Amino acid sequence: MGAGLFYMASLLVVHEVSKAYPGESLGAVNSLSFTMEAGEILSFVGESGSGKSTLLRMLAGLLKPDSGEISFQGKALENPEEQLIAGNSAIKMVFQDFDLMPNMTVAENLRYPLLSYDKVYANERVRELLQLCGIEELAGRLPRELSGGQQQRVALARALADEPDLLLMDEPFSQLDPVNKSQLLREVLRILKAARVGLVFVTHDTRDALMISDQIGFLKGGKLLQQGSPETLYRRPENLDIARFFGPINIFKPEAMAVQLPGLFEKVRERRATAVGIRAEDVRAGEIPGLQTLKVSVSDTFFLGDRFSVEGELAGGRPFVFQANTALGEVGNEISVSFSLDSLIYFY
Ligand code: ADP
């Protein structure tokens, strides 16, 4: 620190980490690098088998990378065989099955990780955790007397007991119904921000990731294809896989557009893009002045509750998907749809 320069280490730095399971020729995680700052929520999304759980298990210190380095708060993360006790007290994994002690009350479950602490402190910390996680009224109950969402809150409170700096969660809410899940996600977000705890969150549900993350990483074949804010991944995905993973989208190669949509074709050529995407929700039914218009022959309509998803074909048979506020009549109807050039996603 010669020149009075203080260097604050990132919470987590992962540098070219790879892991292949014995007997597997394709690595589960391949030369993956990313950085995460204290208190951030970083989600990893990707299809099943993309390496999310393998990555998380390496971060938890439960699995040893074949190569590469992981450093946590400026120090190398210890490999499983170097640790005296499995795991790291500053990094806590929240398991999918909650893993609560069945014969202990909620308060006793929270006190359990605090056994080595002073009694007065432990009791005070349990009270704080109950309050922080909004579960005070559950303190005397046994795990079997709790709903799934309540058990999840208790598991989260217990993971926070020892004041970790980083939590790891692998698809933790997959058993919850959508309403409870969305409520719980907001709650988790509030609790982690209040406690200034970072989270690496693994999910295949893009809505969950979009809702709570500061950063999202997209994994495919064990590689990190893009990392950025939720809006960046949604609005400016760097490749077609990422764009498609986040929701229905129409992808066009410029050649296919030259005749039907000369304005679009020109834009794509100007930017030297290799393809262009239009998200289903950015398309509106009807011919709207100032927007690009296409004719679509309707082949299927699905009711989604708040809107309809419409599938159809453009002249020449190319499929086209969009959303509408009303059902659009008979299959086979030809209708006009419009979209703004500003909503296009370019691929290079
Ligand atoms: P995800 O969590 O994204 O579904 P995983 O990390 O579980 O992905 O798996 C990544 C790849 O590694 C997949 O091809 C999977 O089949 C393989 N894999 C995962 N666990 C093991 C294991 N214990 N032994 C061998 N291969 C595994």
Ligand code: MG
């Ligand atoms: Mg997994």
